[in-house]
Amino acid sequence: MRLENLLPKIVLAPTFVSTIITIYGFILWTAWISFTKSRMLPRYELEGLVQYVKLFANERWWVASKNLVIFGSLFIGICILIGLLLAIFLDQKIRIEGTLRTVFLYPMALSFIVTGTVWKWILNPSLGLEKLVNDMGFTSFTFDWLVNSEMSIYTIVIAGVWQSSGFVMALFLAGLRGVDDSIIKAAMVDGASLPRIYWKIIIPSLRPVFFSAIMILAHIAIKSFDLVVALTGGGPGYSSDLPATFMYSFAFTRGRLGMGAASSMMMFGAVLAIIVPYLYSELRSKKNE
Amino acid sequence: MDSTSTGTMSLPQMIGRASLYAILFLFALYFLAPLFIMVITSVKPMDEIRTGTLIALPKAPTLEPWLKAWGSATIGVANEGIKGFFMNSLRIAIPAVLISTLIGAVNGYVLSKWKFKGSDTFFAMLLMGCFIPFQVILLPMARTLGVLGLSGTVSGLVLVHTVYGLAFTTLFFRNFYVGIPDELVNAAKIDGAGFWRIFWKIMLPVSKPIFMVTIIWQTTQIWNDFLFGVCFSTGETQPVTVALNNLVNTSASVKEYNVDMAAAIIAALPTLFVYFAAGKYFVRGLTAGAVKG
Numbered sequence: 001m002r003l004e005n006l007l008p009k010i011v012l013a014p015t016f017v018s019t020i021i022t023i024y025g026f027i028l029w030t031a032w033i034s035f036t037k038s039r040m041l042p043r044y045e046l047e048g049l050v051q052y053v054k055l056f057a058n059e060r061w062w063v064a065s066k067n068l069v070i071f072g073s074l075f076i077g078i079c080i081l082i083g084l085l086l087a088i089f090l091d092q093k094i095r096i097e098g099t100l101r102t103v104f105l106y107p108m109a110l111s112f113i114v115t116g117t118v119w120k121w122i123l124n125p126s127l128g129l130e131k132l133v134n135d136m137g138f139t140s141f142t143f144d145w146l147v148n149s150e151m152s153i154y155t156i157v158i159a160g161v162w163q164s165s166g167f168v169m170a171l172f173l174a175g176l177r178g179v180d181d182s183i184i185k186a187a188m189v190d191g192a193s194l195p196r197i198y199w200k201i202i203i204p205s206l207r208p209v210f211f212s213a214i215m216i217l218a219h220i221a222i223k224s225f226d227l228v229v230a231l232t233g234g235g236p237g238y239s240s241d242l243p244a245t246f247m248y249s250f251a252f253t254r255g256r257l258g259m260g261a262a263s264s265m266m267m268f269g270a271v272l273a274i275i276v277p278y279l280y281s282e283l284r285s286k287k288n289e
Numbered sequence: 290m291d292s293t294s295t296g297t298m299s300l301p302q303m304i305g306r307a308s309l310y311a312i313l314f315l316f317a318l319y320f321l322a323p324l325f326i327m328v329i330t331s332v333k334p335m336d337e338i339r340t341g342t343l344i345a346l347p348k349a350p351t352l353e354p355w356l357k358a359w360g361s362a363t364i365g366v367a368n369e370g371i372k373g374f375f376m377n378s379l380r381i382a383i384p385a386v387l388i389s390t391l392i393g394a395v396n397g398y399v400l401s402k403w404k405f406k407g408s409d410t411f412f413a414m415l416l417m418g419c420f421i422p423f424q425v426i427l428l429p430m431a432r433t434l435g436v437l438g439l440s441g442t443v444s445g446l447v448l449v450h451t452v453y454g455l456a457f458t459t460l461f462f463r464n465f466y467v468g469i470p471d472e473l474v475n476a477a478k479i480d481g482a483g484f485w486r487i488f489w490k491i492m493l494p495v496s497k498p499i500f501m502v503t504i505i506w507q508t509t510q511i512w513n514d515f516l517f518g519v520c521f522s523t524g525e526t527q528p529v530t531v532a533l534n535n536l537v538n539t540s541a542s543v544k545e546y547n548v549d550m551a552a553a554i555i556a557a558l559p560t561l562f563v564y565f566a567a568g569k570y571f572v573r574g575l576t577a578g579a580v581k582g
Binding site: 004007008009011012014015016018019022023024025026027029030033042082086089090092094100102103104105106107108109110111112113114115116117118119120121122124127128129131132135162166170219222223225226229230233243244247248251252257260261263264265267268271272275 | 319
């Protein structure tokens with residue numbers, strides 16, 4: 001009987017130990033290193049905020065952060081717009097809804113490396129989209145975003161939106177299916193038009209879905225790494241760097257551990273700033289139920 | 290909305306309906322175009338790629354690029370194509386998926402049916418694993434793998450994927466098992482059934498859907514991973530995503546786009562297969578994992 005009582009704890013023990021070490025312990029280790037002057041090898045003498053001061057004086061970090069803001073807001077905004085539109089359209093008793101849903105969502109099954117590879121080919125300045133449009137007779141058309149340092153970050157947006165907007169559609173569609181039909185019927189009896197009903201009643205009732213979608217997309221944006229590596233490699237120069245590629249470059253290829261650690265702590269902080277209010281409101285709404 | 294399905298439509302309604310279908314159709318084209326382009330490019334000879342356009346159908350289709358991508362393309366220092374790396378991904382994904390799913394199942398069982406003081410707190414702590422950007426654990430993990438002698442090995446990647454998969458697998462199973470009535474478990478306890486017997490006889494028989502969701506989620510996550518692969522593996526132990534990126538982004542004298550595309554499709558096939566074979570579970574995992582995680 002003693003063993004039986006201990007069994008649940010024994011079963012959970014490996015996960016407990018691994019969580020304490022590989023999540024909390026490792027975060028603390030990274031935090032510690034971010035306060036030291038570690039370069040190729042970790043050093044453990046605390047030196048205060050040196051790395052953070054250097055990080056914020058680093059132009060490349062600012063480019064990466066600015067890119068995250070551009071990429072993040074466009075990626076989230078466009079994904080939500082397309083996702084919501086597709087969900088509303090699909091919710092109109094469409095005959096081949098199942099097939100369309102499958103088509104809209106399949107990119108989500110792909111690796112960002114595959115997505116990056118195919119979009120790199122499509123956006124290829126000499127053989128891709130540009131050539132296609134030129135051969136159709138529009139010879140002055142140029143599309144060189146991939147090699148244009150002013151525009152390269154927008155190619156990440158294009159590929160990212162392609163990959164993730166179907167997923168946002170799935171979220172909204174689930175939300176729409178949960179909307180009470182009787183409210184819509186009542187509004188129709190009152191003579192309200194369909195677009196008006198959507199605008200005034202249905203879309204506002206999807207607030208929680210908007211909230212989750214923004215959360216998830218922001219999370220994806222902050223962690224974006226593979227897509228940049230595959231599509232632009234952060235270039236030309238470092239014009240399409242994001243914090244995740246910055247971190248990799250400093251920590252793993254340039255041997256600047258302290259700086260890499262500091263940049264990853266900034267990313268961690270950004271995620272916490274998004275997730276904590278979200279969890280808080282989730283827990284509160286559960287308690288109120 | 291009801292009148293639209295009855296067949297007696299006014300003209301404006303018909304126009305509205307037609308444009309609705311047109312827009313949806315255009316979006317379907319937009320989502321399918323890259324897949325289409327990938328497939329046709331992968332069977333075109335290089336001279337057709339240089340002279341033709343992105344969407345021109347192949348005039349003389351060839352499987353040569355596929356054979357080369359699979360068996361003889363230059364990746365890193367070897368000329369052996371992507372097949373070895375594909376096998377690496379299998380050797381990483383299969384054990385990591387199985388181990389993390391099984392541990393997640395018993396974890397979820399404990400956290401829902403054998404709660405003890407502190408177990409809820411532990412569950413909340415574990416959820417951090419679903420949120421953290423992995424950049425924050427890369428450096429200490431690299432050193433830990435070094436200390437364990439697992440740097441650059443397939444076993445090392447299995448370990449990393451298992452450890453960081455536990456948060457999600459536990460979350461999935463815990464949320465599923467919470468929905469199974471406690472009375473069932475309590476009655477079995479009174480009848481003298483023990484921890485494992487209840488798991489075996491009551492929980493497992495109803496767990497098929499959640500096993501599907503978890504296995505599919507983990508398989509896609511691990512197969513598609515690039516970050517851990519690029520940080521913790523070298524040369525011939527790299528997973529297929531890293532190899533694909535090396536193939537595509539190495540500046541060769543002659544760029545073979547058809548081989549690149551064939552390799553990309555090969556790397557994508559397993560997860561695409563899972564998606565088309567078990568899409569229902571895939572979507573469920575995606576929304577559950579995403580909304581709750």
